[in-house]
Amino acid sequence: MIDLVEQLVHGLTLGSLYAMVATGLALMFGVVRLINFAHGEFYMLGGYAFWYAYAELGLPYPVAGLAAVAAMGLFGLAYERAVIRTILPRTWHVQLIATLATSITLTNLAILVFGTQPKEVPTRLSAAILDVGGIRLAWQRVVVLVAAVAIFAGLEWFVGHTKLGKAMRAMSQNREACAVVGVDVQHVALATFGLSAALAAAAAALVSPLFNIFPDVGALLTLKAFAAVIVGGFGFVKGAIAAAFLIGLAESLAAGYVSYAYKDAIAFVVMVAVLLVRPQGLFGRRIGI
């Protein structure tokens, strides 16, 4: 029983990470109908920003985390202005190549700037152990789970109760109609990219004390987040969050009870099985925040 609970806790931690990254990806697709293949690199850059603020500048953990979130929020805005706005009217082929090229560029720039040695940012919470009836876990994992819930609740409130959030929701349903009724669609798209990049940075600041930061860290993460977005119903944020936790749990249980080497394969088989039964994703909706 303890064994099963431990695996479920691992799955929830991984699911939180995937969910925070997938949320940004789903938001971007929902609002501007674009798949950002550089989204994993937002997480990677967020990790390096957090490392710099925490380990190099010596800022306290919460301040360093918020600094990374703010820095990546600005980066997201700049990315939208420099890359996305230019390629948005183009075909999906151009969008795919441009975001992939950005991903490769950012990874190689990270190698040049930060080097290949992985960065580690252990905190007091990542070394402090919580022992509940023989289940041992770092306090940082508790922080990840609690913060993830808070972030998703905050996002839900934002989308449902703020003008900008409502505009994002409206754009996810009909961009043209929004433009007709006077919604500043470019402004909403800009804010969406800022928010998505900030979410990726929040994920990085939360889990970096547990895992390494290295130039390639975003590659596999993009794939997992992408899978969550597909299973959740393309562009449906709540669906992506639920699917991300499903993938995290499937991975953890597969690794714990079947095979660690094939855990990713098993998680993706689960994804394919879900899509065979529900081609529109778990929640049967096409698009909509």
Next chain:
Amino acid sequence: MTRIGRGVIGIAVAVGLAVGLGAEPPGAGAQGAPPIRVGFSSAMTGPSAITGEGVKWAAQMVADEYNAKGGIAGRRIELYFGDNAGTPGEAVSAVRKLVDVDKVDVIIGQTHSGACLGALPVVKELQVPMVIEACSHPKIREQIGKNGNEWAFRVNPDDVMLANQFAKYMVQQVKTVSIFAQNDDFGRGAAAAYDAAFKKVGIKLLSTEFFDRGQADYRPVLTRVKRAAPEGVLLVMLASEGSVFMRQYRELGLNQKLFARGSMGTVEFLYQVRDSPNIADGLVEATYWTPALDPAWEKQWMERWKVPVRIHGSLAAIAFRYAVAPAIEAAIKKTGKADRKAIRDALEEIDVPNTPVGRVKFDDTHQAFINMLLVQIDGGQLKVLEKIPIQP
């Protein structure tokens, strides 16, 4: 495509070229006698890029060292680099690029076993000598020298040689073991070699788990290890993964005796865990290089690169200094030239007895037999427990 779109792709290509395919400009320093073109192939990008960066730095150090003395037999050394990304497919491209584009005379590499296995048929086809510095897959020896590929040579011992010795040491400490290994040719080759070696000495192998490099969370598999409850765990992994692994190992409260193959017992690893240097105390690594073998090299490295010396770069330097450089010198002395065939022939004949890693002389399977080391992490420091000569 827009200007910005083209720009982004342009930058990506430029950065890719700069990082993966970078090389000193051809002809640099060529005065009179033509330079000798030496290619280094390793993982310059991807999850294993840390190894390639070390190889690149070491290559620059040894080239500067020789060129400052006027080169080898008056011939300057020119460096070229290929990016194998640690994979067999990319290794083929890296070798072809080094041979067809850079026109190298000899290759040192490929660092990663899978890349080595991928490169072997191509070096044979293109007839370029390749000196392997760190690939320990047992199948390599079955293919080189008299076994078919006369263009490849290996300086480092393989995992069968290491496992047979290491298992004798391990059986004095533990009777049951679980293996946790990288899911690639290196990890799978080593796991098979240790499985066989454990049977010979009477160690019971309880479980073997493989992981893909770049994984974030090892806790699910550590829970499996906890369930299996072995007396010891053999880790086949590199320092970059090892640091995260060790933190999660301690998080779960595991306290099995730890044995390792890869680069856990290195200053690279200790640098990664410098905030908690005792985290891997007691771990014993089977290896063939440690900084204590060459303190001058370690000091020079630290002064130049400002980070602790890296094992894979150091092994590439060993291959250059004690195999390739003597072979080039012998080739020029004997034939007056240092072309691929002359270097290959000379590699078969060199005998360099007193190197920091032992004697470098290739047998008819093109395998050298340098010493094996058992290195322990003790009080956050590396301690050489034993130096074990490996017999042909």
